[in-house]
Amino acid sequence: MKAVSAAGDAEAVSGPAIDVRGLRKSFGTLEVLAGIDFSVARGEVVCVIGPSGSGKSTLLRCVNLLEEPTSGTVTVAGTEVTDPDVDIDKVRRRIGMVFQSFNLFPHLTVLENLTLPQRRVLGRDRAEAAGIARERLARVGLTDKESAYPAQLSGGQQQRVAIARALAMDPELMLFDEPTSALDPELVGDVLAVMRSLADEGMTMLVVTHEMSFAREVADRVVFMDGGVIVEEGAPEQVIGAPRHARTRSFLARLLTPATADLTEAAEAADGAGKRSGPV
Amino acid sequence: MSISRRQRTRAIRGGQYAVLVVVLLVVALAADWGEIRRAFFDVEVAKAQFPDIITTALLNTVVYTLLGFGFGLAAGLLLALMRLSRVPPYRWLAIAYIEFFRGIPALLVFIALGFGVPLAFQVALNQYVTVMLALGLVGAAYMAETIRAGIQAVPKGQMEAARSLGMSQSRAMVSIIIPQALRIVLPPLTNELILLTKDSSLVYLLGLSLSQYELAKFGRDALNQNRSLTPILIAGLCYLIITLPLGHLVRRLEARTAKAR
Numbered sequence: 001m002k003a004v005s006a007a008g009d010a011e012a013v014s015g016p017a018i019d020v021r022g023l024r025k026s027f028g029t030l031e032v033l034a035g036i037d038f039s040v041a042r043g044e045v046v047c048v049i050g051p052s053g054s055g056k057s058t059l060l061r062c063v064n065l066l067e068e069p070t071s072g073t074v075t076v077a078g079t080e081v082t083d084p085d086v087d088i089d090k091v092r093r094r095i096g097m098v099f100q101s102f103n104l105f106p107h108l109t110v111l112e113n114l115t116l117p118q119r120r121v122l123g124r125d126r127a128e129a130a131g132i133a134r135e136r137l138a139r140v141g142l143t144d145k146e147s148a149y150p151a152q153l154s155g156g157q158q159q160r161v162a163i164a165r166a167l168a169m170d171p172e173l174m175l176f177d178e179p180t181s182a183l184d185p186e187l188v189g190d191v192l193a194v195m196r197s198l199a200d201e202g203m204t205m206l207v208v209t210h211e212m213s214f215a216r217e218v219a220d221r222v223v224f225m226d227g228g229v230i231v232e233e234g235a236p237e238q239v240i241g242a243p244r245h246a247r248t249r250s251f252l253a254r255l256l257t258p259a260t261a262d263l264t265e266a267a268e269a270a271d272g273a274g275k276r277s278g279p280v
Numbered sequence: 281m282s283i284s285r286r287q288r289t290r291a292i293r294g295g296q297y298a299v300l301v302v303v304l305l306v307v308a309l310a311a312d313w314g315e316i317r318r319a320f321f322d323v324e325v326a327k328a329q330f331p332d333i334i335t336t337a338l339l340n341t342v343v344y345t346l347l348g349f350g351f352g353l354a355a356g357l358l359l360a361l362m363r364l365s366r367v368p369p370y371r372w373l374a375i376a377y378i379e380f381f382r383g384i385p386a387l388l389v390f391i392a393l394g395f396g397v398p399l400a401f402q403v404a405l406n407q408y409v410t411v412m413l414a415l416g417l418v419g420a421a422y423m424a425e426t427i428r429a430g431i432q433a434v435p436k437g438q439m440e441a442a443r444s445l446g447m448s449q450s451r452a453m454v455s456i457i458i459p460q461a462l463r464i465v466l467p468p469l470t471n472e473l474i475l476l477t478k479d480s481s482l483v484y485l486l487g488l489s490l491s492q493y494e495l496a497k498f499g500r501d502a503l504n505q506n507r508s509l510t511p512i513l514i515a516g517l518c519y520l521i522i523t524l525p526l527g528h529l530v531r532r533l534e535a536r537t538a539k540a541r
Contacts, residue, residue: 090446092446097444162441169445169446
């Protein structure tokens with residue numbers, strides 16, 4: 001689909017959509033990322049899995065510089081975002097981001113949530129922005145909600161609006177930070193279906209998730225992180241189906257016994273990135 | 281001899297009512313009701329105040345208050361942003377301003393602007409400008425702290441979402457953060473409006489022409505002419521016409537905010 005494909009000038013640049021080299025990030029004395037090297041090819045869907053506090057959200061947030069890396073480089077579609085001379089606002093408009101807590105603008109209607117960034121950032125006029133917004137809302141199945149306020153929507157609907165809001169900016173790639181973790185279980189499916197259709201259309205996606213079935217079915221590659229490093233990565237059937245490392249195996253085993261997993265999550269709630277980004 | 285706890289409670293409450301009745305009786309019998317009526321409720325004097333007390337005094341009170349509030353809100357917003365600035369000198373300036381103007385009486389500011397400035401600089405400020413500055417300078421200090429709290433109450437994810445869409449820091453502030461912050465601080469800002477309404481009475485200090493009288497000055501003048509407290513009572517009621525509905529509005533806004541959370 002044309003609207004999703006990359007803008008003309010970016011297509012001229014070849015190479016990976018995301019390239020991360022020697023990335024380190026510390027919060028005070030706590031080292032959250034301890035040297036990460038990895039890349040995402042154009043059109044590739046990569047899922048990052050791992051226990052809470054493993055640094056996966058921080059890695060995602062370093063890609064669009066919501067967190068400033070302590071050292072290392074991050075290159076997005078040929079632009080080194082960690083270069084101090086780069087206009088980060090210009091890079092960010094090419095990167096869609098979806099948050100765990102949706103972060104819709106509560107004082108604006110659904111349609112305004114989609115049109116305001118287009119008008120203020122891309123300089124589109126009112127009619128053009130509204131047209132694009134309605135097309136994106138239709139794609140996430142929420143045409144009838146354009147004049148609702150976020151508080152009037154369910155969590156699943158809010159997250160689909162958030163995806164539509166990111167898509168309205170015609171991003172070259174999309175970052176998803178645990179997009180279904182704040183949702184009631186029965187609402188997860190709608191959001192995953194939207195993400196699946198995006199993947200089918202060839203969108204480049206980097207997804208931090210606990211949804212193993214989504215990772216298994218949609219991802220081209222799965223990255224398992226623990227303790228601020230990438231423990232193993234590969235095809236989903238390999239990493240999830242036949243993990244090589246003991247740490248991966250124990251993580252996946254814990255996921256399959258939810259009661260224990262919940263206790264572990266609670267115990268590990270001291271995730272540095274989580275502490276900063278969580279809604280208070 | 282033992283009395284139950286219930287009997288004791290009843291006895292104490294009965295005693296409290298007895299004291300109240302005695303006090304009311306003494307006041308009713310001792311007071312000179314004719315004199316009080318003449319002083320506070322002189323119908324002729326009351327009639328004479330209308331319509332000027334509404335068309336001039338009440339109107340001017342509202343105008344002065346809104347001038348001060350408008351200037352104070354704008355300056356308060358600027359101070360709040362300075363207070364949150366990443367550049368330390370801006371923060372220091374804002375803190376110094378806020379502490380200074382919250383710590384001195386508004387009366388002093390009126391004297392400084394109304395008498396000090398004309399004497400020192402040989403310029404007479406327009407009355408409306410004087411009032412706007414005097415009320416606004418003080419109001420800004422209070423509103424700055426309120427607005428700062430509101431900005432900090434907007435969840436951090438809002439700024440992150442705005443920035444991740446490519447908005448600059450200042451664009452995100454203007455379009456996303458400040459509108460939400462003002463919504464959050466609407467109740468305390470309305471309270472500030474009530475306080476300013478009452479503070480606008482300090483204008484009476486300045487030499488005003490008749491058409492510039494506000495409620496306090498108007499009442500004071502009429503008091504001198506009539507040797508009756510009636511105009512003061514009416515002026516007081518006029519303030520209540522403004523402040524009681526605003527106070528009611530604050531409670532409704534607070535209830536709505538509480539529900540939304």
